[in-house]
Amino acid sequence: xxxxxxxxxxxxxxxxxxxxxxxxxxxxxxxxxxxxxxxxxxxxxxxxxxxxxxxxxxxxxxxxxxxxxxxxxxxxxxxxxxxxxxxxxxxxxxxxxxxxxxxxxxxxxxxxxxxxxxxxxxxxxxxxxxxxxxxxxxxxxxxxxxxxxxxxxxxxxxxxxxxxxxxxxxxxxxxxxxxxxxxxxxxxxxxxxxxxxxxxxxxxxxxxxxxxxxxxxxxxxxxxxxxxxxxxxxxxxxxxxxxxxxxxxxxxxxxxxxxxxxxxxxxxxxxxxxxxxxxxxxxxxxxxxxxxxxxxxxxxxxx
Ligand code: PAF
Numbered sequence: 001x002x003x004x005x006x007x008x009x010x011x012x013x014x015x016x017x018x019x020x021x022x023x024x025x026x027x028x029x030x031x032x033x034x035x036x037x038x039x040x041x042x043x044x045x046x047x048x049x050x051x052x053x054x055x056x057x058x059x060x061x062x063x064x065x066x067x068x069x070x071x072x073x074x075x076x077x078x079x080x081x082x083x084x085x086x087x088x089x090x091x092x093x094x095x096x097x098x099x100x101x102x103x104x105x106x107x108x109x110x111x112x113x114x115x116x117x118x119x120x121x122x123x124x125x126x127x128x129x130x131x132x133x134x135x136x137x138x139x140x141x142x143x144x145x146x147x148x149x150x151x152x153x154x155x156x157x158x159x160x161x162x163x164x165x166x167x168x169x170x171x172x173x174x175x176x177x178x179x180x181x182x183x184x185x186x187x188x189x190x191x192x193x194x195x196x197x198x199x200x201x202x203x204x205x206x207x208x209x210x211x212x213x214x215x216x217x218x219x220x221x222x223x224x225x226x227x228x229x230x231x232x233x234x235x236x237x238x239x240x241x242x243x244x245x246x247x248x249x250x251x252x253x254x255x256x257x258x259x260x261x262x263x264x265x266x267x268x269x270x271x272x273x274x275x276x277x278x279x280x281x282x283x284x285x286x287x288x289x290x291x292x293x294x295x296x297x298x299x300x301x302x303x
Contacts, residue, residue, distance in 0.1 A: 045070035048163035053077035058198035083149030
């Protein structure tokens with residue numbers, strides 16, 4: 001197995017930089033749109049990184065990527081109530097605005113867009129965006145309403161920030177595909193970039209949810225990335241049958257006593273529909289509960 005560990009993509013880069021530049025903080029939609037229109041008129045390319053805050057190295061690597069792809073980087077921090085399922089606690093989602101602001105200043109983000117819930121969903125709000133098929137697969141089957149909430153807020157943020165480019169992490173692979181579909185279907189003139197999963201040195205995909213893991217659970221959580229390495233090794237050795245791969249992966253994860261598999265699915269990397277056999281490539285996607293914490297991870301497998 002050791003020989004295959006390098007298959008997972010590690011793109012950690014140091015967080016600390018020392019030049020602190022002024023960053024504009026915008027809370028109102030009209031001001032954000034005004035800034036974007038003026039920036040576009042000046043011929044500047046706007047890159048957008050949407051987040052729900054409580055930033056970590058994976059978010060910051062999206063911002064660094066954004067700095068290379070355009071002239072101005074806008075980061076939004078908005079904890080979107082519409083994407084929390086009824087059994088998920090919106091109020092308990094971690095928030096630390098001052099820390100986030102400092103981190104973004106150090107990364108030289110140009111604008112931090114930080115609207116209130118009332119600003120995004122004013123009294124009487126009743127319009128929602130639904131990406132029909134993609135919303136019901138994988139995580140969508142376990143998180144009712146989640147992807148409608150994501151699609152709705154992303155469409156609104158695109159209309160507010162008016163970026164040329166938007167960057168999303170590949171850890172939320174289904175979200176990325178849903179946004180790509182939404183952009184095509186609703187004719188947004190925005191280039192969507194998927195940024196490779198950022199991992200800790202031991203392989204754990206970086207996520208805001210990792211803070212909920214106890215030290216013992218943190219160790220147990222390595223079963224996800226190990227399962228992906230195992231699958232990649234199987235494929236390298238010639239295995240292409242979906243059922244054989246997913247059963248081996250599930251069996252490996254289930255050996256971890258703190259882990260409860262929600263799904264292990266091999267699917268088409270664009271439509272996310274399950275596949276029985278890997279042809280040119282396929283996506284292996286996992287959702288696993290470690291104690292009470294739900295973690296996801298994924299890997300493209302190519303024979
Ligand atoms: O990935 C996230 O943080 C959120 O789903 C997003 C894209 C910011 C929409 O609320």
